[in-house]
Amino acid sequence: MRELAATMTGFARTLRAAGVAADHERTRNLLLALDHLDVAAPADVYWAGRFTLCATPDDLPRYDRCFAAYFGGRSAKVGRTSTTTVTRHTAATEQDEQEGEAEAEAVPGTASRTEILRNRDVARLTEAERAEVHRMLSMLRGRRAQRRSRRFEAAHRGVLDQRRTIRDALRKGEVARLRRRRHSTRPRRVVLLVDVSGSMAPYAETLLRFAHALVRSEPRATRVYSIGTRLTPITAELRHRDPGTALNEVSKAVPDWSGGTRLGEELREYLTRAGARGAIVVIASDGWERGDPELLGTQMARLARQAHRVIWVNPHKGYADYQPLTGGMRAALPYLDDLVAGHSLAAFEELSERLAHA
Structure with missing residues (x-):
């Protein structure tokens, strides 16, 4: 049971690094579920983790990628792991090992750290992660919906601006151009x-x-x-x-x-x-x-x-x-x-x- 807990704790850490909210409470629920299932059956381990470690639909594709990379598409053999080292899979051939390693290396590249933090609940972030989110919030410069103001501004199209047209005519001696105006906008x-x-x-x-x-x-x-x-x-x-x-x-x-x-x-x-x-x-x-x-x-x-x-x-x-x-x-x-x-x-x-x- 100790080796199983070490294996599943390492799997939960992999999920958290990929952006899945697999916290300690969810990991404990996974271990409780596996206590009633066959840990040598890949389907039992897969569905137990999917039901207990995933919180939103966005977590499902990340969970699938991490499960395939962590277990190599095979079952987690309890007797093959130790408390410090987690065995990814029992390779049957050298080709399977290479494919499993390639998938494991691809997991960190599925999403950047910024993209992961963008979608995570701020209540579940560490202090360092929350500070990073706050830093990105400080750079937010959102636009504001505009409303029509009572003031006017000069424009090429709009209603006739009689005052500016008359002042222009008095200055030049003739009406050379019709001045126009429109309502200005304000946030x-x-x-x-x-x-x-x-x-x-x-x-x-x-x-x-x-x-x-x-x-x-x-x-x-x-x-x-x-x-x-x-x-x-x-x-x-x-x-x-x-x-x-x-x-x-x-x-x-x-x-x-x-x-x-x-x-x-x-x-x-x-x-x-x-x-x-x-x-x-x-x-x-x-x-x-x-x-x-x-x-x-x-x-x-x-x-x-x-x-x-x-x-x-x-x-x-x-x-x-x-x-x-x-x-x-x-x-x-x-x-x-x-x-x-x-x-x-x-x-x-x-x-x-x-x-x-x-």
């Missing part, structure tokens, strides 16, 4: 409400890093608030150029870290204080509402009437079996334009694109 305002309650603790820092990137790209058209047991504006703190300094200032300004969540009351306070007319409102929360869900539903209906678009970011939406069953999510769902994931770098890139084309 649409974005309001980001970030849940900093205890249930959102694994994702709060990454969400605030994303908020910092938004503020840095469009400082005049972005407003950020933290929501928990109270509503706290943190836009000024996020205007610092350095992300680390900005988050330190935010940690000093927010008094309700890892507390509860009263989304309905916070949203009512925001709509009463500032309003969201014509803005894109992004609410980042898992929907665990400690207050009255009916109040949240009422305020979400009020928000939907004011805002240009309402986007809800839920980190758990990134899992294939996610269902919006919490009271807060069920109350808010009828009034949302988009429900998106916020668990990985790729999810934040998708959110940035939605803000650019809202």
Whole structure:
């Protein structure tokens, strides 16, 4: 059993290097499953690992490639391994050995480290991997959806600009050219409400890093608030150029870290204080509402009437079996334009694109 555990632990490490979320809990479940199966049967080992080590459909092709390279398409013989060295396969011919080695060498090249980190859940990253994701988030410069301004600008086509045409005629003595104008455009305002309650603790820092990137790209058209047991504006703190300094200032300004969540009351306070007319409102929360869900539903209906678009970011939406069953999510769902994931770098890139084309 000790040799089997060493073999399967090495296989799980290979999967994690390829981007599969094969953590220690999933590895333990694999060993429990193999205790009831025939470890000498390749099919039993394959399906036990597939059911216990894979978390999303994206993990399946990576799992297949790693299984073929690690075991060489053959069964893992328990008696042939040691606690320190893992035997890839029992080669029948020299050609089989060469093919197995070629497949093993091809596994690290299936995806770059950056591509692997883009799709991994930030809550399951190591400190070094999370720092790398945060570094890539700091370089995010998302475009912003434009809206028509009341101001005008000179244009080759558009309505007649009578004042400029007359001034030009007085200066030159004749009407040499008809001047035209059109409405200018401005970035649409974005309001980001970030849940900093205890249930959102694994994702709060990454969400605030994303908020910092938004503020840095469009400082005049972005407003950020933290929501928990109270509503706290943190836009000024996020205007610092350095992300680390900005988050330190935010940690000093927010008094309700890892507390509860009263989304309905916070949203009512925001709509009463500032309003969201014509803005894109992004609410980042898992929907665990400690207050009255009916109040949240009422305020979400009020928000939907004011805002240009309402986007809800839920980190758990990134899992294939996610269902919006919490009271807060069920109350808010009828009034949302988009429900998106916020668990990985790729999810934040998708959110940035939605803000650019809202």
